[in-house]
Amino acid sequence: MPGTAYPTLEALLAAVRDCRACEAHLPLGPRPVLHAGNTARILIVGQAPGVRVHTTGIPWDDPSGKRLRAWMGVDKDVFYDASRIAIIPMGYCYPGRGTHGDMPPRRECATLWLDQLLAQLPQIKLTLLIGQYAQRHFLGPRRKSTLAETVKNWREYAPQYLPLPHPSPRNQPWLKRHPWFEQQLVAVLRARVETLTTPS
Known part of the structure; x- marks a missing residue:
């Protein structure tokens, strides 16, 4: 439960997956989806x-995940290897549909759990901040007025953070308006990921 000190990452993850703090607000009920290992060097x-990820319980198990893996230059074996890559979204459960897509992630997840989770991940060298909610939380006043400007100015946040647009197919118009992202930044991303996922 929140407020408890958990001796291991495994115990903490079990507690997070049992969390029911937002149950009354979740249309499909609680099913926290995240994974991590304390040797991971990359955090997504x-x-x-x-809805699909809620159904399968596998993070990024959808077309967005396929594109993200392509951007990163990794296959599923590497992507889902929790000893190398941790996956902790801003909201752990499906929040429901809004007027223009899914609702924002509920804030309770970060409030109750995020600091505890990050404290159990001492080897993280690169955090991929995908979309405005992650960028707002981790970059705070350092982020720019638009997502495009934040991503374009990625050097200001490197090497700790790399801000990215969301890889959703719904974001294709953004990618077409900003071709520099796939032409330039994806190569930087792949090089960093390869360095951090290759056994030394």
């Missing part, structure tokens, strides 16, 4: 699970 912070 996205928004919140969609």
Whole structure:
């Protein structure tokens, strides 16, 4: 339960997966989706699970995940290896549908659990901040007025953070308006990921 000191990451993850703090507000009920290992060197912070991920319980198990893996230059074996890559979204459960897509991630997840989780991940060298919610939380006043400007100015946040647009197919218009992202920044991302996921 929140407020408890957990001796291991495994115990903490079990507690997070049992969390029911937002149950009354979740249309499909609670099903926290995240994974991590305390040797992971990369952390992926996205928004919140969609319906498909809620159903399967596998993070990024959708077309967005396929594109993200392509951007990173990794296959599923590497992507889902919790000893190398941790996946902790801003919201752990599907928040429901809004007027223009899914609702924002609920704030309780970060409030109750995020600091505890990060404290159990001492080897993280690179955090991928995917979308505005992750960028707002981790970059605070350092982020720019638009997501495009934040991503374009990625050097200001490197090497600790790398801000990215969301890889959702719904974001294709953004990618077309900003071709520099896939032409330039994806190569930087792949090089960093390869360095941090290759056994030394």
